[in-house]
Amino acid sequence: MTKAKWLLIFLFVMDLGLTSMHLSGYFFLFLKPTGYLIPLVINIIVLFFVNKKLWVGLGLIVGIPALFIHGFMVLFMDYDYTKIDSPSHKQSLVIEYRHVTLGETTYFYHFYKTRFGVIGRLLDNQSVEFMVRGPEYPVEEGAEAALGAHNPTWVSKDIVRFNSWKGAKDVYLASSSSSVSTKEIENFILKANSNSDGEAITIDGNDFITRYDKKTGQRWIDVVSAGDEGLIPRQQCSRIVRNEERGYYMLEECTHQWEYKLYPLTDGQ
Template identity: 50%
Template sequence: MDTKRVLLLLCGMDLLLVVMHLGGYFFLFLKPTGYIIPLAVNFLVLTVLAYRSTRFRKRWTIAGMTVILPLLLVHSFMVLLWDYSYTKIDSPWNKQSVVIEYRHFSLGETTYQYNFYKTRFGLVGKLLDDQSIKMVIQGTEHPGLDAEGILGMESAEWITENTIRFPAWQGMKEVHLGDSELGIIGESESIRSEEEIITEIEAFMEKTKKRENGYTIHINGNQLVIRYDEAADESWIEVTSEGDKGPIPQQQCSRIVPDEERGYYMLEECTHRWEYPLFPLSSE
């Protein structure tokens, strides 16, 4: 293979990585080391070409080496400084997965940073840049958990095909994968926006006060139905899910109330326990 073809292949690889990066896509196997491997490949290829090329081409390859080497050293230092760890959680519905990139650092207080990538086959991931989670914990408040425990990774629960819920130390956190931008995840039903779901919940709360028997909504895999017994003059909310796989077990609850302190709409006075978080008040 001649020098020109090698350079074209090298430029093609670099261009692909740049375009993917700008679009928020990444080869997941490169994430632990960042771009150290591609930069090292560039440097090694240019080193070989410098010894095999004519004087004119050698000048250009050496110039490229002098640019890449500092980038390689600086980037290697940054990767070492970031010290990210990675965990993949597979969805029970299909081959879709979420990859969690996380780290923590302390400056009088401990900051935990979590980034999420959606992927189906584990090769290419799309950064969910609007779903990142950061939790800051004061030294006096620290519960003695590691980064996995702070987010509650071991107890993570897929509540829909596109939503995973974490019982984090600072309250439940949800990550919404949304419609696939990878073009590889086919969805059978449309994804409602947060505003639409909140509007449905608010309307349901009003219908509950009016005891409108049979009024139904679906939230995070659970079906909520208003029931009213006219003879007993009693009403309740019937909670069910297909195959009893929803995040809230099948039971009856009395009402939905917004809890500003927790940041959730809560189902209260339920059969199995007093309350269940239903949906965040907002994503902010």
């Protein structure tokens, strides 16, 4: 097999791999700051060596404008990156962020789960965007400070909580951690309020079970988890309520403390 064919095979495998990764939400993290600029340059160089006469003209006509357009897009988006390691150092969360100031400042955040810091998976439907006015928050503090990225809390091995300027934000690194929907929680609340007994729902490693005593007319919710490894200690609580101001479903009037943040009011936020 000639060198040209080997180069074309290499190019095909590289492009196919990058395309497949992109479609499945995976990315080489070291490519994120410049997008696909490096693979694009590699394509032009390889094709040039395969057939110089054909690709010199094509490279000038197509490749160079594509590089300029791509470079402009990367410059316009202007994302920065920071990485947060879990306490066990078994996985990390990479935050892609930027801000735009037009009278008000809008902050944008995307999150990627990574184990070794090379390949990251985009956490779908967990991106954050919020706008603040200049007097409300000092822009010079930066996007990381606005999110609370300097002091995150690993509430479990798969959940990171940020105390952002706009309130608490939980990021779920495992799909199983966020498998419950707000609709399911609302249905569970309705059942609990209708004095159902034995209805159950699992949220972030904890099982919540409705209880009702007909003799006393009392109702409550049992909180349990396998091996007592859930986010909330084993105990009994009175109810789950929506707290619009805090943006969370709250577990209230519990044995160990008055309330716990249970789950964001909006799925994936």
